[in-house]
Amino acid sequence: MMIKPLIIFLFAMARQSTFAQEQFQPNFDDLERRLVRLESRQILDAERLEQSLIRLEKQLGTAKVEKQLNPIDVSSRSNSLGLSRKTEEIEEEGFSLKEELGDRVAKLTALYDVFLGKLSEIEKRVAENKPRELKKEVVFEKIGEKYYYIENSTYSHWDGAVKRCRSLGANLFSPQNELEWTMLTDRLDPISNYWVDIHRVGGMFVSETTGKEPAFFKWREGQIHFFLMFCVQMVPKYQHMTDAKCSDSNNFICERTSKPTTNKLVGIEQ
Structure with a gap:
């Protein structure tokens, strides 16, 4: 993690600042007290920063997972929509086939009636023209x-x-x-x-x-x-x-x- 290097950097900066203050201010005790307070504040800030970074990393991880899951969800929704459309298409096609089948049955029935009529006529002609004595x-x-x-x-x-x-x-x-x-x-x-x-x-x-x-x-x-x-x-x-x-x-x-x-x-x- 990048938290410890950051803390060390901040600590070094603080030491450098303290060293500068010692050069320009003669009261060493006062400077020491200020340094302690500064270090305490820096540690507290560092802890807060570390917690923020942890939360940020968690948020980033969650975002990545969601990013990975979203296509699946979208794909699932897409598949669901596609399946729904396919079902509708199949139902429409089935209805169309049912209508077509009904038409064909009607035509075949009509042809069968015509056939029966012709068969009856043929049988009548055969009876009339059968070999006779x-x-x-x-x-x-x-x-x-x-x-x-x-x-x-x-x-x-x-x-x-x-x-x-x-x-x-x-x-x-x-x-x-x-x-x-x-x-x-x-x-x-x-x-x-x-x-x-x-x-x-x-x-x-x-x-x-x-x-x-x-x-x-x-x-x-x-x-x-x-x-x-x-x-x-x-x-x-x-x-x-x-x-x-x-x-x-x-x-x-x-x-x-x-x-x-x-x-x-x-x-x-x-």
């Missing part, structure tokens, strides 16, 4: 002594072919001889197979039309009758018959012994 004219053509309808566009399993022919007042083709066979196979599509009315019942082949043994067979050479193949088909490409699964899909031929009075319209799904 078209009417096809069935024409029986006279070939030899009988009338035949050759179905080249529709495929069916054996039972379905039997039913279709019956719906036309006819039976599934039942060849009676080589002549009928030849006349029919010459008019058939060579890449298609056609059902005839022959099927196997209890290990024996029977004509569906007569319920008896068929009058005519045209098996291929070395024909083997396999198990589960109970129905018979024509194979025009090779000019013979083979057995097949009744669930297979083939074309078919319907025959009548008499001419139909009118051509019949049948339903054909497209």
Whole structure:
């Protein structure tokens, strides 16, 4: 601290002053008394000065601490204000987003309503334009002594072919001889197979039309009758018959012994 050097300096100054007085005043005792009083006063003043300096140093220290703390306080206040502003901005942004979301929901709802309307319209059009049963004219053509309808566009399993022919007042083709066979196979599509009315019942082949043994067979050479193949088909490409699964899909031929009075319209799904 600077207090002791200051006291020494003041004391030296006082001694110098006393020495000067001794030179100019002859009464030494008086000078001595004055010096004692002066020294006492100087000591008292020095103590006061030291206390003042201590208080001043404390004040300076407090000021420094406050100076150091003030930026923190200011920063805290600044952060608090910034946080408050940020909170306000977030609230404003949230409100804006809420409004925007509400608008989008409203637009989506409107689009959904439009979509439902269009979907209903589409479903109505689909219902109006769905594939419908078209009417096809069935024409029986006279070939030899009988009338035949050759179905080249529709495929069916054996039972379905039997039913279709019956719906036309006819039976599934039942060849009676080589002549009928030849006349029919010459008019058939060579890449298609056609059902005839022959099927196997209890290990024996029977004509569906007569319920008896068929009058005519045209098996291929070395024909083997396999198990589960109970129905018979024509194979025009090779000019013979083979057995097949009744669930297979083939074309078919319907025959009548008499001419139909009118051509019949049948339903054909497209």
